[in-house]
Amino acid sequence: MSVLASLRDDVLAANLELARRGLAPETFGNASAIAREEGLVVIKPSGMPYDALRAEDLVVTDLVGRVVDGTLRPSSDLATHLVLYHAFAGIGGVVHTHSHYATVWAQAGRAIPCLGTTHADYFRGDIPVTEVMEPSEISSRYEENTGHMMTRRFEGLDPAAMPAVLVAGHGSFCWGIGVADAVHTATMLEMVARLAFDTVTLAPIATPISGALLDTHFRRKHGPAAYYGQPGGA
Amino acid sequence: MSVLASLRDDVLAANLELARRGLAPETFGNASAIAREEGLVVIKPSGMPYDALRAEDLVVTDLVGRVVDGTLRPSSDLATHLVLYHAFAGIGGVVHTHSHYATVWAQAGRAIPCLGTTHADYFRGDIPVTEVMEPSEISSRYEENTGHMMTRRFEGLDPAAMPAVLVAGHGSFCWGIGVADAVHTATMLEMVARLAFDTVTLAPIATPISGALLDTHFRRKHGPAAYYGQPGGA
Amino acid sequence: MSVLASLRDDVLAANLELARRGLAPETFGNASAIAREEGLVVIKPSGMPYDALRAEDLVVTDLVGRVVDGTLRPSSDLATHLVLYHAFAGIGGVVHTHSHYATVWAQAGRAIPCLGTTHADYFRGDIPVTEVMEPSEISSRYEENTGHMMTRRFEGLDPAAMPAVLVAGHGSFCWGIGVADAVHTATMLEMVARLAFDTVTLAPIATPISGALLDTHFRRKHGPAAYYGQPGGA
Amino acid sequence: MSVLASLRDDVLAANLELARRGLAPETFGNASAIAREEGLVVIKPSGMPYDALRAEDLVVTDLVGRVVDGTLRPSSDLATHLVLYHAFAGIGGVVHTHSHYATVWAQAGRAIPCLGTTHADYFRGDIPVTEVMEPSEISSRYEENTGHMMTRRFEGLDPAAMPAVLVAGHGSFCWGIGVADAVHTATMLEMVARLAFDTVTLAPIATPISGALLDTHFRRKHGPAAYYGQPGGA
Numbered sequence: 001m002s003v004l005a006s007l008r009d010d011v012l013a014a015n016l017e018l019a020r021r022g023l024a025p026e027t028f029g030n031a032s033a034i035a036r037e038e039g040l041v042v043i044k045p046s047g048m049p050y051d052a053l054r055a056e057d058l059v060v061t062d063l064v065g066r067v068v069d070g071t072l073r074p075s076s077d078l079a080t081h082l083v084l085y086h087a088f089a090g091i092g093g094v095v096h097t098h099s100h101y102a103t104v105w106a107q108a109g110r111a112i113p114c115l116g117t118t119h120a121d122y123f124r125g126d127i128p129v130t131e132v133m134e135p136s137e138i139s140s141r142y143e144e145n146t147g148h149m150m151t152r153r154f155e156g157l158d159p160a161a162m163p164a165v166l167v168a169g170h171g172s173f174c175w176g177i178g179v180a181d182a183v184h185t186a187t188m189l190e191m192v193a194r195l196a197f198d199t200v201t202l203a204p205i206a207t208p209i210s211g212a213l214l215d216t217h218f219r220r221k222h223g224p225a226a227y228y229g230q231p232g233g234a
Numbered sequence: 235m236s237v238l239a240s241l242r243d244d245v246l247a248a249n250l251e252l253a254r255r256g257l258a259p260e261t262f263g264n265a266s267a268i269a270r271e272e273g274l275v276v277i278k279p280s281g282m283p284y285d286a287l288r289a290e291d292l293v294v295t296d297l298v299g300r301v302v303d304g305t306l307r308p309s310s311d312l313a314t315h316l317v318l319y320h321a322f323a324g325i326g327g328v329v330h331t332h333s334h335y336a337t338v339w340a341q342a343g344r345a346i347p348c349l350g351t352t353h354a355d356y357f358r359g360d361i362p363v364t365e366v367m368e369p370s371e372i373s374s375r376y377e378e379n380t381g382h383m384m385t386r387r388f389e390g391l392d393p394a395a396m397p398a399v400l401v402a403g404h405g406s407f408c409w410g411i412g413v414a415d416a417v418h419t420a421t422m423l424e425m426v427a428r429l430a431f432d433t434v435t436l437a438p439i440a441t442p443i444s445g446a447l448l449d450t451h452f453r454r455k456h457g458p459a460a461y462y463g464q465p466g467g468a
Numbered sequence: 469m470s471v472l473a474s475l476r477d478d479v480l481a482a483n484l485e486l487a488r489r490g491l492a493p494e495t496f497g498n499a500s501a502i503a504r505e506e507g508l509v510v511i512k513p514s515g516m517p518y519d520a521l522r523a524e525d526l527v528v529t530d531l532v533g534r535v536v537d538g539t540l541r542p543s544s545d546l547a548t549h550l551v552l553y554h555a556f557a558g559i560g561g562v563v564h565t566h567s568h569y570a571t572v573w574a575q576a577g578r579a580i581p582c583l584g585t586t587h588a589d590y591f592r593g594d595i596p597v598t599e600v601m602e603p604s605e606i607s608s609r610y611e612e613n614t615g616h617m618m619t620r621r622f623e624g625l626d627p628a629a630m631p632a633v634l635v636a637g638h639g640s641f642c643w644g645i646g647v648a649d650a651v652h653t654a655t656m657l658e659m660v661a662r663l664a665f666d667t668v669t670l671a672p673i674a675t676p677i678s679g680a681l682l683d684t685h686f687r688r689k690h691g692p693a694a695y696y697g698q699p700g701g702a
Numbered sequence: 703m704s705v706l707a708s709l710r711d712d713v714l715a716a717n718l719e720l721a722r723r724g725l726a727p728e729t730f731g732n733a734s735a736i737a738r739e740e741g742l743v744v745i746k747p748s749g750m751p752y753d754a755l756r757a758e759d760l761v762v763t764d765l766v767g768r769v770v771d772g773t774l775r776p777s778s779d780l781a782t783h784l785v786l787y788h789a790f791a792g793i794g795g796v797v798h799t800h801s802h803y804a805t806v807w808a809q810a811g812r813a814i815p816c817l818g819t820t821h822a823d824y825f826r827g828d829i830p831v832t833e834v835m836e837p838s839e840i841s842s843r844y845e846e847n848t849g850h851m852m853t854r855r856f857e858g859l860d861p862a863a864m865p866a867v868l869v870a871g872h873g874s875f876c877w878g879i880g881v882a883d884a885v886h887t888a889t890m891l892e893m894v895a896r897l898a899f900d901t902v903t904l905a906p907i908a909t910p911i912s913g914a915l916l917d918t919h920f921r922r923k924h925g926p927a928a929y930y931g932q933p934g935g936a
Contacts (some may be wrong), residue, residue, distance in 0.1 A: 025425060028352065047463025076454060076462050098352050103429055107350040108437035116809040117872045118730065118800050135446035142450055169443040170351045191727060195805055197436060202899060203810035209871040212837035216844055220778060228778050229749025259659060262586065281697025310688060310696050332586050337663055341584040342671035369680035376684055403677040404585045431670060493893060496820065515931025544922060544930050566820050571897055575818040576905035603914035610918055637911040638819045665904060 004040060004060065007033045010093070011042045012055045014179040018097060019050035023186050028098035028171070030075040033179040034085050036092075039063050043081060045072035076143060083147025084175060088159040093179025095186050098171040101193035102186075105129065106166040112192060114208050115199045120217035121228075122188045124161035126208075128153050132168050146170070161218070164189045238274060241267050242289045244327070245276045248413040252331060253284035257420050262332035262405070264309040267413040268319050270326075273297050277315060279306035310377060317381025318409060322393040327413025329420050332405040335427035336420075339363065340400040346426065348442050349433045354451035355462075356422045358395035360442075362387050366402050380404070395452070398423045472508060475501050476523045478561070479510045482647040486565060487518035491654050496566035496639070498543040501647040502553050504560075507531050511549060513540035544611060551615025552643060556627040561647025563654050566639040569661035570654075573597065574634040580660060582676050583667045588685035589696075590656045592629035594676075596621050600636050614638070629686070632657045706742060709735045710757045712795070713744045716881040720799060721752035725888050730800035730873070732777040735881040736787050738794075741765050745783060747774035778845060785849025786877060790861040795881025797888050800873040803895035804888075807831065808868040814894065816910050817901045822919035823930075824890045826863040828910075830855050834870050848872070863920070866891045 014031035018024040027050070032043035041061050048057060060069035063085070065078055075081075081094045105112050105127075112127040114120055130149040137145040150165045150173060163185045164174040174189055176182040199206050220228045248265035252258040261284070266277035275295050282291060294303035297319070299312055309315075315328045339346050339361075346361040348354055364383040371379040384399045384407060397419045398408040408419040433440050454462045482499035486492040495518070500511035509529050516525060528537035531553070533546055543549075549562045573580050573595075580595040582588055587595075598617040605613040618633045618641060631653045632642040642653040667674050688696045716733035720726040729752070734745035743763050750759060762771035765787070767780055777783075783796045807814050807829075814829040816822055821829075832851040839847040852867050852875060865887045866876040876887040901908050922930045 026422070045464065073461075073464055100429065101432070103350060103352065104432040104436055107429060107433040108440050110437065115871070116805060118805065132444070133447065135444060138444070138446040138450050169349070169447060188728070195802065195809060197432065198803070198806040198899065199809040201435065201903065202806055203812065206810050210834070210837060210840070212840040213835065213871060216840050227775075230747065230775055260656070279698065307695075307698055334663065335666070337584060337586065338666040338670055341663060341667040342674050344671065366678070367681065369678060372678070372680045372684050403583070403681060431666065435669065494890070513932065541929075541932055568897065569900070571818060571820065572900040572904055575897060575901040576908050578905065600912070601915065603912060606912070606914045606918050637817070637915060665900065669903065 003035050003038060004042070007035055007040075007042045008055045008058050008060075010179050011044070011058055012053065014093065014095065014183045015044050015053055016050060017180075017183050018095060018186065021183075021187055023097045023099040023183075023190060024050070025098065025100075029096055030077055030081075031093065031095040031179050031183065032075075032078075032081045033093045034063075034091075040068065041078075041081065041085065043078055044075050045070070046075050048072070077146075079141070079143035080147040080150075080173070083144060083151060084173065087147075087151040087154070088175060090160055090177070091175040091182075092177050093182040094173060094175045095179065095182040096171065096173050097186050097190075099186065099190040099193075101197050102164075102166060102172040102189050103170075104197060105193055106168060106170055106172060109168045111166070112196050113200075113206075114214055115196050115206050116209060117213065117217045118188075118195060119192045120209060120214045121221050122185065122218075123164065123192065124158075124214065124218045127162065127164055127166060127189065127192070128157065129166040130168050161222075237269050237272060238276070238294065241269055241274075241276045242292050242294075244413050245278070245292055246287065246289045248327065248329060248417045249278050249287055250284060251414075251417050252329060252420065255417075255421055257331045257333040257417075257424060258284070259332065259334075263330055264311055264315075265327065265329040265413050265417065266309075266312075266315045267327040268297075268325075274302065275312075275315065275319065277312055278309050279304070280309050282306070311380075313375070313377035314381040314384075314407070317378060317385060318407065321381075321385040321388070322409060324394055324411070325409040325416075326411050327416040328407060328409045329413065329416040330405065330407050331420050331424075333420065333424040333427075335431050336398075336400060336406040336423050337404075338431060339427055340402060340404055340406060343402045345400070346430050347434075347440075348448055349430050349440050350443060351447065351451045352422075352429060353426045354443060354448045355455050356419065356452075357398065357426065358392075358448065358452045361396070361398055361400060361423065361426070362391065363400040364402050395456075471503050471506060472510070472528065475503055475508075475510045476526050476528075478647050479512070479526055480521065480523045482561065482563065482651045483512050483521055484518060485648075485651045486563060486654065489651075489655055491565045491567040491651075491658060492518070493566065493568075497564055498545055498549075499561065499563040499647050499651065500543075500546075500549045501561040502531075502559075508536065509546075509549065509553065511546055512543050513538070514543050516540070545614075547609070547611040548615040548618075548641070551612060551619060552641065555615075555619040555622070556643060558628055558645070559643040559650075560645050561650040562641060562643045563647065563650040564639065564641050565654050565658075567654065567658040567661075569665050570632075570634060570640040570657050571638075572665060573661055574639055575637055577636045579634070580664050581668075581674075582682055583664050583674055584677060585681065585685045586656075586663060587660045588677060588682045589689050590653065590686075591632065591660065592626075592682065592686045595630070595632055595634060595657065595660070596625065597634040598636050629690075705737050705740060706744070706762065709737055709742075709744045710760050710762075712881050713746070713760055714755065714757045716795065716797065716885045717746050717752060717755055719882075719885050720797060720888065723885075723889055725799045725801040725885075725892060726752070727800065727802075731798055732779055732783075733795065733797040733881050733885065734777075734780075734783045735795045736765075736793075742770065743780075743783065743787065745780055746777050747772070748777050750774070779848075781843070781845035782849040782852075782875070785846060785853060786875065789849075789853040789856070790877060792862055792879070793877040793884075794879050795884040796875060796877045797881065797884040798873065798875050799888050799892075801888065801892040801895075803899050804866075804868060804874040804891050805872075806899060807895055808870060808872055808874060811870045813868070814898045815902075815908075816916055817898050817908050818911060819915065819919045820890075820897060821894045822911060822916045823923050824887065824920075825866065825894065826860075826916065826920045829864070829866055829868060829891065829894070830859065831868040832870050863924075 059074040527542040
């Protein structure tokens with residue numbers, strides 16, 4: 001199977017998984033993947049219901065967003081995905097969701113504090129939130145500027161250790177080595193966002209876990225000293 | 235198929251969809267549609283469980299609420315629907331629900347603030363709530379006066395840009411070009427109501443999104459400059 | 469079919485419905501019915517999982533709680549049910565649940581205020597909560613005294629207009645003409661308890677609806693002037 | 703069937719039940735059982751999805767954690783389980799979960815107060831939470847030290863009357879005579895944690911139930927004077 005055909009399958013599976021897990025209610029969400037050597041991106045078409053989606057509906061574009069294959073319009077968030085692919089050289093897939101609790105934190109304009117080891121297993125620190133956009137950033141090239149809000153927020157942050165961001169007043173974006181990883185991160189983001197939401201409801205001044213605990217948990221699952229899971233496993 | 239037969243099918247499908255989506259627990263909800271040229275309204279019969287509902291159970295009335303076809307009593311909320319059809323000339327369907335979060339805002343007597351783009355995609359501003367009814371408005375023609383509470387609240391508002399309203403202490407009404415649109419709006423109202431509920435729980439003084447962001451999102455989906463979805467699509 | 473056989477069927481169906489609706493998690497709940505002329509009560513056996521329950525497992529007792537048919541122990545709450553049957557002459561069925569939101573109000577020791585018409589359709593006013601039991605009431609005849617806590621709370625209240633009560637620190641009891649009505653009331657109690665819970669979370673000093681609105685909604689569904697539903701219907 | 707084969711079946715069933723009940727989202731959870739005479743423990747392999755788990759995937763270790771049967775790595779939490787088996791002589795099974803509400807209390811660093819009889823039926827008093835771990839306890843032998851945090855917290859407590867503990871900033875551990883009991887306790891812990899969470903949301907200074915009521919309910923279900931359920935039943 002060609003790289004592109006394989007990528008189409010991955011992107012279709014990722015979009016269906018977003019819907020199946022309830023992370024993208026209605027048509028609020030999209031997944032894409034990039035073939036860097038070929039200079040191609042595969043993305044969900046705009047506004048299409050997940051239950052009708054087929055591999056041949058997916059849209060293939062080049063890295064500046066020109067459609068090179070497909071008869072449908074690409075997701076209106078394509079320009080945002082492209083900014084992320086340009087800025088984060090190590091990522092192969094991006095997903096955007098309006099999953100409930102992640103969106104609640106985004107609407108509140110608050111980063112998600114690291115209050116437990118569930119969080120530390122996936123995200124090395126607080127999950128950041130962008131600044132609010134200026135009217136001039138909204139009135140022109142809105143989707144592209146949404147991408148710039150995120151990459152600006154990531155100055156000094158490592159997208160491999162922090163594979164998600166909240167867009168203030170909007171929703172969330174996640175990424176990963178492949179698009180399936182990005183979907184898994186979106187799943188964990190929602191779980192962690194819900195845990196943190198209820199924790200601060202119960203204890204408004206809950207203390208984040210220590211740096212020592214954060215590092216131990218993150219390193220149990222990631223990097224050369226990982227000992228969680230099976231050798232060679234996911 | 236005649237206009238009326240087609241309308242019956244739409245109203246049956248809309249009522250079943252309300253139940254299927256959990257927007258009308260027990261028998262708390264109803265959907266209707268209007269054939270303006272024929273001067274007829276099709277509505278759910280009163281107090282009937284959704285799982286037993288058939289197209290022939292639906293009640294057809296004229297525009298002052300007299301039954302012209304059907305052996306069952308129409309929904310006790312018929313008079314409310316009729317007031318909306320008279321006041322909002324552009325609408326073809328109305329749904330009433332007691333969906334959980336919309337009802338919570340209605341019971342709290344609070345409009346739903348526009349705290350994110352999910353909201354802005356469907357509702358151009360805060361979703362309004364009626365005043366509390368006076369005893370004299372309740373003791374006589376209660377259902378009709380419920381309609382007047384809503385239309386009075388809409389003085390100066392455009393029902394096409396704000397297709398929903400909360401009735402204080404009660405529940406919500408939504409409308410649209412057709413009854414299927416009204417059901418879709420009721421679905422989005424519940425989603426937006428839940429997002430706003432949790433957002434103000436997390437951040438009691440959360441700031442509404444800017445007018446620029448509100449307008450951009452609403453216009454992405456509605457009106458001549460819309461670019462979300464596929465050309466000619468829903 | 470004999471009165472008793474019919475009652476067994478009703479009580480089995482009621483217990484299964486409690487489980488199916490999630491009102492009685494694990495084995496936390498039970499339903500009973502009374503045949504007043506025969507002086508018999510049919511009740512769930514103690515601690516039995518709902519999915520294994522058969523009509524022949526149900527226990528038949530007389531009105532002082534002596535088993536007259538059945539090989540299993542009756543629910544440990546039998547004595548509570550019997551107190552209610554003695555005190556409220558018009559009821560034919562009783563259900564006890566630990567449904568989530570009703571139990572939350574009971575644990576908080578707060579009556580459920582009437583904050584909306586959904587509540588008023590079923591309960592004519594605030595849903596009362598008992599006093600906390602004294603140690604002497606707990607150490608002996610605990611279950612019987614639980615019943616007395618409720619009937620004492622109902623001095624001056626009409627059990628036909630208020631078919632439910634919260635037991636402080638414990639859970640809820642509902643009743644009705646028949647046991648199916650009691651199950652339906654338990655369903656509505658949970659719905660209303662959840663609506664009120666979220667309403668006071670959003671608006672801690674939310675105002676109860678007016679007496680005029682309360683009466684209009686209760687009378688739409690109950691009594692000689694009811695006009696909700698179909699004539700002769702449920 | 704050998705003791706070990708039987709234990710494998712129990713541990714497989716327990717892990718699957720954790721997943722089925724939503725107590726162990728993703729791979730966040732594990733169950734083990736001990737054969738004390740044989741000096742063997744059976745535990746879930748690390749990081750393995752529940753839906754792929756088979757009895758032969760389970761790992762058998764001795765009481766110091768050396769694998770004696772199985773080709774996969776044992777759960778990274780094995781050392782924690784072993785500390786509990788050493789400290790609590792009467793237990794035969796242990797489960798670890800990240801179930802939502804129990805984790806919320808753990809992240810808040812708060813014990814779960816006994817606010818109702820549902821709680822008292824299973825846990826004789828407040829469900830304790832450990833201290834926060836020191837960096838030196840985290841940097842070396844982290845999982846073993848997690849176990850020591852729990853057993854230190856249980857000085858003066860009876861693990862038979864209090865079969866669960868919260869680990870601050872992490873999750874919960876439950877135990878029982880057998881691993882099926884431990885799973886049932888984890889189910890009740892989550893139910894009780896959710897009830898208490900919403901109760902303190904509604905009434906931040908809610909009063910715990912009296913010692914008299916706590917004892918009566920616990921003794922109805924446990925010990926020589928128990929009268930809940932059927933004689934000889936579970």
